[in-house]
Amino acid sequence: MGKNSETLFQRAQETIPGGVNSPVRAFKGVGGTPLFVDMAQGSRIFDADNLQYIDCVGSWGPMILGHGHRYVVEAVKKAATRGFSYGAPTLGEIELAEMIVQALPSIEMVRLVNSGTEATMSALRLARAATGRKKIIKFDGGYHGHVDSLLVKAGSGGATFNVPDSAGVPKEVTELTISVAFNDLDAVRTVIDKEVAAVIVEPVAGNMGCVPPSDGFLQGLRDLCTENGALLIFDEVMTGFRVAYGGAQSIFDIKPDITTLGKIIGGGMPIGAYGASKELMQLVSPLGPMYQAGTLSGNPVAVAAGKATLGVLKNSSIYADLEERSGEFETGVVKAAEKHGVPLTVNRAGSMWTIFFTEGPVTDYESANRSNRDKFARFFHLMLGEGVYLPPSQLEAAFFSAAHAKKDILQLIERADRVLKKIAWEFEK
Numbered sequence: 001m002g003k004n005s006e007t008l009f010q011r012a013q014e015t016i017p018g019g020v021n022s023p024v025r026a027f028k029g030v031g032g033t034p035l036f037v038d039m040a041q042g043s044r045i046f047d048a049d050n051l052q053y054i055d056c057v058g059s060w061g062p063m064i065l066g067h068g069h070r071y072v073v074e075a076v077k078k079a080a081t082r083g084f085s086y087g088a089p090t091l092g093e094i095e096l097a098e099m100i101v102q103a104l105p106s107i108e109m110v111r112l113v114n115s116g117t118e119a120t121m122s123a124l125r126l127a128r129a130a131t132g133r134k135k136i137i138k139f140d141g142g143y144h145g146h147v148d149s150l151l152v153k154a155g156s157g158g159a160t161f162n163v164p165d166s167a168g169v170p171k172e173v174t175e176l177t178i179s180v181a182f183n184d185l186d187a188v189r190t191v192i193d194k195e196v197a198a199v200i201v202e203p204v205a206g207n208m209g210c211v212p213p214s215d216g217f218l219q220g221l222r223d224l225c226t227e228n229g230a231l232l233i234f235d236e237v238m239t240g241f242r243v244a245y246g247g248a249q250s251i252f253d254i255k256p257d258i259t260t261l262g263k264i265i266g267g268g269m270p271i272g273a274y275g276a277s278k279e280l281m282q283l284v285s286p287l288g289p290m291y292q293a294g295t296l297s298g299n300p301v302a303v304a305a306g307k308a309t310l311g312v313l314k315n316s317s318i319y320a321d322l323e324e325r326s327g328e329f330e331t332g333v334v335k336a337a338e339k340h341g342v343p344l345t346v347n348r349a350g351s352m353w354t355i356f357f358t359e360g361p362v363t364d365y366e367s368a369n370r371s372n373r374d375k376f377a378r379f380f381h382l383m384l385g386e387g388v389y390l391p392p393s394q395l396e397a398a399f400f401s402a403a404h405a406k407k408d409i410l411q412l413i414e415r416a417d418r419v420l421k422k423i424a425w426e427f428e429k
């Protein structure tokens with residue numbers, strides 16, 4: 001790691017817990033010092049030592065157009081000159097809401113919030129308000145932000161740092177949460193009953209690494225929810241406008257009752273959203289009795305970035321291009337691993353992917369945890385040395401953007417090939 005990042009990390013630890021404002025950035029899952037970012041452009045990020053990396057994190061998902069897309073930058077500049085925040089409604093919020101409603105037919109009304117965590121917290125409250133029930137079903141390794149009742153067998157940082165159930169959350173709260181294995185419909189069938197308000201699921205899991213749903217899993221959840229009068233919440237904070245413009249629900253053709261969004265709908269600015277039918281959303285204050293509010297909700301600068309991003313994505317060839325390049329990357333890495341004799345599984349849903357160091361298949365949290373973490377950490381650091389920035393944890397998804405050109409993909413394969421050769425020498429003898 002460069003000298004400037006080291007110095008900044010030492011300094012940061014004096015005033016910021018762990019030196020970071022979100023734990024997964026801290027490199028604790030792979031060891032070493034996090035790189036401090038100076039700037040980013042297109043598919044590249046530059047650190048405080050002016051070292052350049054191909055960025056496969058993309059701010060954990062939002063940067064689907066790449067960094068500094070000129071339309072988004074222009075929209076943000078224009079919005080910023082008109083005032084950062086009014087705490088009053090704007091035309092832009094209506095336009096972004098209309099874009100979301102047009103893209104996801106399961107959503108007739110949408111409320112903008114400031115983060116994915118706020119979105120999922122509000123979605124649970126809405127489900128409980130609508131059903132009058134208390135219990136929630138989630139999945140092991142599923143992560144829906146740091147909502148108290150969802151920090152049960154949580155993925156992402158919770159799993160990476162081995163604190164799947166956070167301290168500071170009363171057991172009376174988590175007693176209402178039931179967590180079962182992802183892709184296991186029988187497990188859901190066993191626990192679902194007439195006290196369950198909602199089943200919340202990432203339709204493509206992204207916080208135990210990338211784990212797509214198995215055939216029939218999401219439809220099975222839809223059916224079980226309907227049969228039991230529970231609501232189905234799709235947490236599409238990661239997959240919304242990522243795996244397709246209409247999210248995972250458009251690909252798998254499932255209509256959830258409530259959808260949560262974030263990341264891409266803010267184009268890299270802080271935002272979140274939850275949406276549902278008019279019937280459900282009419283329960284939300286000021287129309288109905290479910291209270292939820294926010295000073296900065298619908299922030300005009302974030303809304304401008306989101307509208308510009310969705311505007312570029314809509315009716316573009318971006319999703320087809322992303323699929324082609326991501327597929328090429330997957331094939332290249334799998335071939336390189338075979339050539340060097342490194343057992344490895346690449347899970348991928350469009351431009352969202354994870355490399356697991358196991359024969360696989362990786363279908364749930366348990367199988368994701370069979371990945372050899374030492375190999376992953378070594379792979380991560382060797383790739384970093386090759387100028388590639390991957391998510392610093394085995395249990396996270398990586399992302400490509402429209403700015404990742406064919407040339408970038410070829411470079412990534414070449415570098416992964418070199419690195420896998422070293423991994424084979426070090427681990428497979």
Ligand code: HOZ
Nearest residue numbers: 022023024060156207396
């Ligand atoms: N959902 C993202 C990671 N899994 C959020 C990033 C973070 O926690 O900082």
